[in-house]
Amino acid sequence: MLATVLHGKGDIRCEEVAEPKILKPTDAIIKLAASCVCGSDLWPYRGLQPVGGPTHMGHEYCGVVVEVGEDVKTLKPGQFVVGSFCISDNTCPHCRFGFPSSCEQREFMSGAQAPYARIPLADGTLVATPEMPSDDLIASLLAVSDVLGTGWYAADAARVQPGSTAVVVGDGAVGLMGVLSAKQMGAEKIIAMSRHKTRQNLALEYGATHIVSERGDEGVARVKELTGGVGAESVLECVGTQEAMTQAMNCARPGGHIGFVGVPHGVQIDGQTLFFAQKSLMGGPAPVRRYLPYLMELVLNREINPGKVFDLEVPLADVAEGYRAMDERRAIKTLLRV
Amino acid sequence: MLATVLHGKGDIRCEEVAEPKILKPTDAIIKLAASCVCGSDLWPYRGLQPVGGPTHMGHEYCGVVVEVGEDVKTLKPGQFVVGSFCISDNTCPHCRFGFPSSCEQREFMSGAQAPYARIPLADGTLVATPEMPSDDLIASLLAVSDVLGTGWYAADAARVQPGSTAVVVGDGAVGLMGVLSAKQMGAEKIIAMSRHKTRQNLALEYGATHIVSERGDEGVARVKELTGGVGAESVLECVGTQEAMTQAMNCARPGGHIGFVGVPHGVQIDGQTLFFAQKSLMGGPAPVRRYLPYLMELVLNREINPGKVFDLEVPLADVAEGYRAMDERRAIKTLLRV
Structure with missing residues (x-):
């Protein structure tokens, strides 16, 4: 064949x-x-x-x-x-x-x-x-x-709850499915980080309430603005790069949860940084x-x-x-x- | 004064x-x-x-x-x-x-x-x-x-549940309080990793059901033996060294949770290792x-x-x-x- x-x-x-x-x-x-x-x-x-x-x-x-x-x-x-x-x-x-x-x-x-x-x-x-x-x-x-299934797991591992705020890092197919999943799980505010018009549109169709097109520190600052200065309860990391992981960590509020489903390539996490950030990390296939x-x-x-x-x-x-x-x-x- | x-x-x-x-x-x-x-x-x-x-x-x-x-x-x-x-x-x-x-x-x-x-x-x-x-x-x-309070948080962050199995890495005062906390939260099997007789005795008094005196890979192997080969749902990391973190990670079962409260000193976590381990990490003050x-x-x-x-x-x-x-x-x- x-x-x-x-x-x-x-x-x-x-x-x-x-x-x-x-x-x-x-x-x-x-x-x-x-x-x-x-x-x-x-x-x-x-x-x-x-x-x-x-x-x-x-x-x-x-x-x-x-x-x-x-x-x-x-x-x-x-x-x-x-x-x-x-x-x-x-x-x-x-x-x-x-x-x-x-x-x-x-x-x-x-x-x-x-x-x-x-x-x-x-x-x-x-x-x-x-x-x-x-x-x-x-x-x-x-x-x-x-x-x-992977987007769903990102939302599940990030413990999206009814009424909560979720940020999705990554506008690939998994990220978009993360938006859909967060919506299904009852998230009230869903912030999709995306720079591409067609993906932004699909994210909005799947339930995103806000689009943040900035990345890195600027993107984090925008997420903070949209969350009363505190960050999100749930962040879905759907890329797998160091940049995306750092962005995800910084978008979560203390006590918040990061579900990471992008297979990490070259990602290192400093124990003390994670400790003082006080955010949970859960990932995997x-x-x-x-x-x-x-x-x-x-x-x-x-x-x-x-x-x-x-x-x-x-x-x-x-x-x-x-x-x-x-x-x-x-x-x-x-x-x-x- | x-x-x-x-x-x-x-x-x-x-x-x-x-x-x-x-x-x-x-x-x-x-x-x-x-x-x-x-x-x-x-x-x-x-x-x-x-x-x-x-x-x-x-x-x-x-x-x-x-x-x-x-x-x-x-x-x-x-x-x-x-x-x-x-x-x-x-x-x-x-x-x-x-x-x-x-x-x-x-x-x-x-x-x-x-x-x-x-x-x-x-x-x-x-x-x-x-x-x-x-x-x-x-x-x-x-x-x-x-x-x-810190031992309690370790057990909380490791999501100890009634009937569950908890492993405590570290037999300092915080680790012993972790044992007490896991007991209070209803853990059925509490494995204290300790090499010191007086600390082992206090761990047993506080509710430990098993003592593992081996460390590193041998310690992990003993924990696996005590948990039907699968590892523990909850692991409390109460030290803060790379060795302790690695031991904690390896003692947890996939889908399990590690609460880490030892302030990390020189601890690095590889993103891909954490991903495929499929274990949650939550720490902090x-x-x-x-x-x-x-x-x-x-x-x-x-x-x-x-x-x-x-x-x-x-x-x-x-x-x-x-x-x-x-x-x-x-x-x-x-x-x-x-």
């Missing part, structure tokens, strides 16, 4: 790879309804994260089960499923504690920018819809798999599996429309343009037709 | 200093019932923290009000009061949010190793007892001022003022006995021995008779 393979910095291709097969009795094979490019795919694409040879990309997925291993109990061919970018057994102590993204058997999904994909630990990882969803819901169901049933229901009931975050759609064959558009910030997030 | 002055590394003296006076209309002067030496006093005593010239030491205190400034509304001479080591107005947004230790008018108390002390922002900072407490409660009321009414009530009702942490008592004139004994770990915490 044709699928996407990253060969090195800036070199992503659609080329022939082997079709996935059941390797373990707990595996399932799905036919993807759609796939997409993640902001985190840009780290290796930009050469900021090493890759050990050609890598079959993609970790966001939804689609129809076509085959299951003999130990798979809860799924059967023909079901429509959504899974997390973290493979998990959903039974280990970490899963039962609500952190399937730290599952004892955790694997990170790969190879989902393709027509077919193998999903390990299918019983633990996949959640089926009650019936076949209509086509116009596919983009939103795909978003649940990572980008929405999002425990999407925990959120899946609830978020899928919101999508199926058409209460949220996370799929709007896909503002570019290309066939798998044009994946190079899909990555390039995101890299150049011409697109927020690219959906790949498979 | 005679009071303690730190002149440099290892050089603490009891010598004549000026008696405190009302400097601002919001001040009160108290006659101390007792004072004590804090673990944090050992940082400058050991030369690990610079002091800018001779410094009048001491930030833990309780005693009787002898004079109040003209703007003090809620206190009058003759009342017995306990205050926090953080001076706070108790009315600013940070105080109202529960973080008086980040008060907009915060000052750190000093000069309390003395017969008399000036307390700024007296209305905000001090809490009076309903009546004059009996002498045998003075040590415990003094402990509330910092060491118990303890918001003792928030806890004061409740903790004072526990002491006055004789439900807790934090004063037992004072295992050495010397007159103020012998302060040098008081510091030395703690520095050499012959004493857990020194009470100074004033």
